[in-house]
Amino acid sequence: MTDVQDRAAPAEKRSVAATLFRFQSVFGLIAVFVAAIIFSPRKNGEILFVSADNLANVVRAVSEIGIIAVGMTFVILIGGIDLSVGAVLGLAAVGSAVLMVENDWGFLPSVVLVLAIGLVFGALQGVATAMIGIQSFIVTLAGLQIARGLARIWSGGQGVAIAYGDGPKEAPTSFALLGERTFGGLVPIPVIIFAVVAIAAVVFLRVSAFSRHLYAVGGNEKAARLSGVPVVRVKIAVFAICGLLASLAGIVHAVQLNQGSPNDGIGYELDAIAAVVIGGTSLAGGRGSVAGTVAGALLLGVLNNILALNNIDSNIQLLIKGLVIVAAAALQRLRPTS
């Protein structure tokens, strides 16, 4: 019992460091933000980067990746990975367009069906991972191809354009609202959807019993199973959530682009994974947070924006982004407990 006191002090000290490091992904974001202000082009004395509508654009541009990345965080927390999210986004975008435009379905039934498809698709991948025991990398790599194939078949291979109105072959105008801006035309609805998803996820991870199970499965699956955690159910649920969020992102995608195309979302999975990892979640599972992921996604968004505002050559952009990702990941290594 003697060392309780001994430990109190260092534990305190460590917890300060730990608190700082818990927000290190936010620091990364702040650093990039400050750099963006410094390197921002100016017009008539105005710093273009910090203008309200540019900032709205930044967040709007990352909202889809952000929504996907929230789901990806869950999957990575249990030590898995989901490569299918980009394709599921495409499938969902096609689905929304086809249902509302070609099949003249209403807003609600379409959205519900599309979300359900994402959920079921994710859950099936979860089943293959959790019950057959195939590594999620492979399951979702196959899932990627299958979702892409389904999207192509459903759309007939072409992007399905969305026109709004009450007539036949027109999507309900209520759907169009999802793509609009609110609060004086400043805040795009996709940003609000992203924010709601992120906050819900943060709260959920904080208060639910399920989240304890999720972290336990990612931390040590065998120990979790022996402790009575329903490992299979947790895994299936997590992949289902990820599929659901990917298809929500697909709906947002379709409404923002007024089209559902089977080739939408190619490569989004890698952006989402990058956001999660930059946000401090370990690919080994069991460690990480949604707040970090949001910071990671915003960091990537700010980076993209400032490179574009400065018209950096797209090839050089590739180099810079690669280096920033490595640097951000290297920063993670500074954690006190590795």
Place this chain on the structure above:
Amino acid sequence: MTDVQDRAAPAEKRSVAATLFRFQSVFGLIAVFVAAIIFSPRKNGEILFVSADNLANVVRAVSEIGIIAVGMTFVILIGGIDLSVGAVLGLAAVGSAVLMVENDWGFLPSVVLVLAIGLVFGALQGVATAMIGIQSFIVTLAGLQIARGLARIWSGGQGVAIAYGDGPKEAPTSFALLGERTFGGLVPIPVIIFAVVAIAAVVFLRVSAFSRHLYAVGGNEKAARLSGVPVVRVKIAVFAICGLLASLAGIVHAVQLNQGSPNDGIGYELDAIAAVVIGGTSLAGGRGSVAGTVAGALLLGVLNNILALNNIDSNIQLLIKGLVIVAAAALQRLRPTS
């Protein structure tokens, strides 16, 4: 000890089962092969699939992925992953073309430089993984972008056409030989290169001390370190080998297409990973074989070929390929010791 006798019997039995399972990736290949024969279209009683030149084509078509997959096997055996191989292939293809055509370099110096670039690029990724400790997924995701950016910059964004001859702006005709066929015009040289690489890798893994170190690093890194295995050096070497083979594949790619384009090899990393995993190598590291990878690559090649011979709709092809990948991976789960 008393239980030696007791155990001898099951051990015997096990070794039969184990032997069978060691070749299970080959079984998958045989199964697909048989299916291919059954579903092959026939012309004048000839089964098109098994004709000599079709089989040569099948192997030729997978030779690049195969070469990459051999390197990928090494990386996956140490528990890593390399997403940059497709981009490195593109970089190498561009490099060969630019050096020989635009800079009028000779065959040997060009090939050596290009291989060296791949080697160094891979080694640098190894350094970031082994010495800074960033997860290889992230390092090579960044590496992918960087290699792609470099290839674009080097080529000026356009594919560089390769014409052969002795004049200026022409590649040496010796280079063209790499793309030819030999043995009565039947066996393409790329197939021979692939075979040599694969056999060298198999032999290397069987007889070298380095291979023990490699399996040890993938199986239990800490144990490897404590036993005096130079873990950092092994990791760097493995990523370097993978980069080297990717750039060899890039050279083969360039000569087969008479062009080096910066966009070559997009998505090849996923095909290579699929071949490795179908071949029974565990993504967790420490377990697997090059022979399995070769079987995995051939399986994918036969699958592609038979789908193409039957003119299957490209969207349906995506679905079928996805399902076959999952099935092949599920087969791995039948191993006695998981």
Place this chain on the structure above:
Amino acid sequence: MDDLVRMSAIGKRYGGVQACHEVDFVLGAGEVHALLGENGAGKSTLMKILSGDVTEYAGSIAINGAPVRFGGPTDAQAAGIAMIHQELDLVPGLSVADNIFLGRELRTPVRTVDRRRMEREARELLDRGGVSLDPRRPVGELRVGEQQLVTIAKAISLDARVLIMDEPTSALTSSEVERLFDVIRELRTSGVGIVYISHRMEEIAKVADRATVLRNGQIVTSFDPRKLSTAEVVEAMVGRPVQTMFTTPDSATGDELLRVEGLRLRARRPRPGRRDPDGISLTVRAGEIVGLAGLLGAGRTELLETLYGVAPGGTRTGRILLQGKAIRPRGPRHALAQGIGFVPEDRRTSGLVLFHSILANTVVSSLPSYGRLGVIARRMERAASTRMADRLRLKFGRLQDEVGTLSGGNQQKVVFGRMLLTEPKLLLLDEPTRGVDVGAKAEIYRLLGELAAQGLGVLLASSELPELVGVCDRVVVLRDGRDVASFSTADSGEGDLLAAAMGHLDVEGVQ
């Protein structure tokens, strides 16, 4: 003559923890030097410094009088220092021979690996330790005990001048331990200096020439173990007298809790080296602690796994009755719902999420009871966790601390506590004190006694005979997956258990 090893004023900090402080340690040639101390006293750390695993430390080391500073394990090995690590550090995918020669493979004249010679030499090494294992078998297939024997063979093969053994016997039963002691004596006569770390007090007196006790990273005392009683040694380690190691077993009075009849498991996919139950019958009464004894691979672990429902799939025959009702264990959730708790053999791989908090690890099995609708009431879970920590006398800083920073014994208590929070009727314990120091052991025994007194039934598998005899009311001996004998500890001793386990017993099933 110079000392073989002289470590002077060694210091090492891990964050806020002072693992070693001003430690002076001397090892002579031909000496077996026992290193004792509670969990977390700094024994492993000190030896990791000597073996080049930990390279940043204060102080100095001299070998044969010459100062050295190792840059890694390879340097230490070159200087003749080998270490058997506490955690089994082997590569599962490689064969026994490959593991033994890892990092210094034997080569043919053309620099390729000389597999045949490695296998032959590995076989000789194993034979020398009295182990017959096929050197071609992958290590991942071996039992924990067998793996420990491989690490020992590997360390011996280094022909080191200094051999450090960090808890080499924690998964071994007495016959393997005896053989190891033979080897140690042989090495000692050839002048090797040996550092021997163990929590099994009875072993120290048997092999050690000298013993040094560490407490909180500092040397407390050094003595000749043959001249001190176990109780005195324990007092030196813990810093206070530990009254009774073992609680005197009360004879059980409760109703029959568990009855196993002719339990047999035919695995669908038999895994090599597993010894699934092959006809086991036993009973556990409420309030009774029943021990499971047996040699390495007798099938104790497999029996407990089968009862908890985590054995591999297959056909099960025989009956399992819990409070008179037949049950078919389907898995941990099912077992827990029936009131069966399980503490697995290896807390690090199967018990804990080491980098999660003490809190998260203690409550994970009983989460539904701390809130409603899947939302956790933080106050309730903290209260439960604190209650359990108090009850188990857990030594810790804050509930948020990572469980991996606790000492081994305290980690073990967390796994215990987690199961207790599920309020089980029957506890299945697999080697619950492996690697746990004497003080913590005594507390665990006390706790088991308390729980039994409250009517909990316990089935306890252990490789330590003194523990079985001291803690249990009854001991069932397993051999080759069958129960071969059952003793009351009131009238049998360690010798009887050992004889039954080895099959030297004429009369089977003595009651």
Place this chain on the structure above:
Amino acid sequence: GCGTTSERTSGAASPGSSKSCKGADGKYTIGMSQANVAEPYRQRMDDDIKAAAKDVPQFDVKFADAAQDNAKQVADVENYITQQIDLLIISPNEAKPLTAVVKKAYDKGIPVIVLDRKVEGDAYTGFIGGDNVQIGREAGKYIAEKLLPSGGNVVELKGLAGATPQAERHEGFLEGIKGNPKVKVIAAASGDWLREKGQSQMDALLKANPKIDVVYSHNDPMAEGAYLAAKAVGREKEMKFTGIDALPIPSGGIKAVEQGRLSATFTYPTNGKEAIAAAKKILVDCGTIEKSQILPTRLIDASNAAKIYAEENPTG
């Protein structure tokens, strides 16, 4: 140029052009939003624009690459709006998804020149492009009349499933060969616009079809890949290959025709030069441009390949 089909912008000039014209003394930042530079055709478009802009000292052209992602291209245009560029040139990845953001730019008074692929509605200053249906038709006619007057077997190598030009080049082709019923399309495969995909698809097509007379490919790289596949089995002389795009670059189709691998290819103009000319008209000359300018395709065959290649690359 000659033979240009065009319609005049109705009435007054667009709101954008008048406001942004500062004449020859002005300095102008032009933003070029490219759909995907990984396609050689589009990279060439950027290069043509860059080359043409060199001759207009008032112009400073910025480039953005959307990497084939509609959403990224929307963001690219938004960023140009933020930068307050003077004129937008856009080659949209797809029509519908870019319509809204192009309109947004146009409504802010930025003149917009749309290249290659249209956006919907008329909220842009001018469109310059080719006609894929017509190109397909020309190719079909060429094959039906010139290559196979007495009929024969054609295999079609299609572009990426789902891409508009793929559908249009296919549709036009079917119209083009209608005149000769003896021309049969015996098989089609998707080569995803890629040379290596064209090669491996052709491997299988060759195997499955003993008699092929013409390979109609939706672009030149796939045609080259098909040629390599046929050459590998010694059948390249048995059949003719045609492509589309005719990029005047060393790895392009014109060279392939000149060197005899392809029988013909059809230009799909990048319009880079025309775009800068139009921009000059709007910004420097304060004039108006045609709302739609469709550049015709040209047949490239052995007779004119070398000449046209030289014309397109005046410096060398």
